[in-house]
Amino acid sequence: MDQPVTLDHREGPFGEVTLRRRGDDFEIIANGCFLMDTSDGRSERLLVRSALDALGERPAPAVLIGGLGVGFSLAEAAAETRWGRIAVVERERAVIDWHVDGPLAAISGAAQADARTEIVEADLVAYVREADVSYDALCLDIDNGPDWTVTDDNASLYSPGGLAACLSRLTPGGVLAVWSAQPSPAFEEALRTAGFTDVVTEEIPVRRGVPDVVHLARRPARPSRPA
Structure with missing residues (x-):
């Protein structure tokens, strides 16, 4: 296996973030934890594609992508003409820079130039709780999963309060994909307890270990009636 070469390393308010090249691929490391790389991208693209499929024929739905990462999810959204507004929330200035004028622009450059796309520099956890805007789909990829967060603060996104905020940020019948x-x-189970319906998990096999997955859930189209 090729040895990684560090291209950029920065300290920020949420810890350290590093961009490395390993052979022909790029890797993002956050606080010493491998986050993602450019070697595949199937599951990151599935995150957006499955959310759109779950929305059915809803016209020009708005999507919020949580985490710019290496850009696969954004590229997938911009390649699909059915999406209306495409917002990407990324808290690390370094990651945004790597896409704007760095090596990751090769993946996301066309998507960034799309008139539907807006990149918001903000902490996703705070944005979901505080932003005064609704989306038809939330596609979240800021950790290695609900049980394996990059920073301790991110755990609140998967808590009852965080899931309630996600639910309120969605339009009726909207879709959460994690x-x-x-x-x-x-x-x-936490999704069901928070009031989401149609909870399913889609798997994507990987070269080694357990599959990557996308958790999907829906905000009910109508409020449930009291028992």
């Missing part, structure tokens, strides 16, 4: 490096039955 990427994970491994299945999480406990998270599936």
Whole structure:
């Protein structure tokens, strides 16, 4: 295996973030934890594609992508003409720079130039709780999964309060999609407890280990009636 070469390393308010090249691929490391690379991207693309499929024939739906990462999810969204507004929330200035004028522009450059696309520099956890805007789909990929967060603060996104914020950020019938490096039955149950319906988990086989997954859930189209 090729040895990684560090291209950029920065300290920020949420810790350290590093861009490395390994052979022909690029890797993002956050606080010493491998986050993602450019070697595949199937599950990151599935995150967006599955959310769109779950929305059915809804016209020009708006999507929020949580985490710019290496850009696969954004590229997938921009390649699909059915999406209306495409917002990407990324808290690390370094990651945005690597896409704007760095090596990751090769993946996301066309998507960034799309008139539908907006990149918002903000902490996703705070944005979901505080932003005064709704989306038809939330596609979240800021950790290695609900059970394996990059920073301790991110855990609140998967808590009852965080899931309630996600639910309120969605339009009625809207879809939440959460990427994970491994299945999480406990998270599936947390989604149901938070009021989501149609909770399913889609798997993508990987070269080694357990499959990557996308957890999908829906905000009910109408409020449930009291018993």
